[in-house]
Amino acid sequence: MLRRVVETAERSDGGEWEDLAARALIAAPPYRPVPGRPVYHVSIDDHVFLVAEQDLTGPLRDLATAVLAGGNEI
Numbered sequence: 001m002l003r004r005v006v007e008t009a010e011r012s013d014g015g016e017w018e019d020l021a022a023r024a025l026i027a028a029p030p031y032r033p034v035p036g037r038p039v040y041h042v043s044i045d046d047h048v049f050l051v052a053e054q055d056l057t058g059p060l061r062d063l064a065t066a067v068l069a070g071g072n073e074i
Contacts, residue, residue, distance in 0.1 A: 005072055005074050006067050006070065020063050020066065023063075024042070024044060024058075024059040024062070026059070027060050028049050028060060029057070030055070031049075031050045031055075033050075037052060040052075040053065042060065044063075
């Protein structure tokens, strides 16, 4: 399990992260897990999404990729 977090208030590019998160909220897909495949748990403020890997697309994928690459370990 990988866990990462981005605290936008502590970053100079926080506005860019918040814009990406806002786009991801609009594009949240239904939860359709596939046995044996990864599931992503994405939290944005009070919104929590469980997204199967095959459904991780668009802005939500961009957000997950960016957080995994540039977020801090929990």
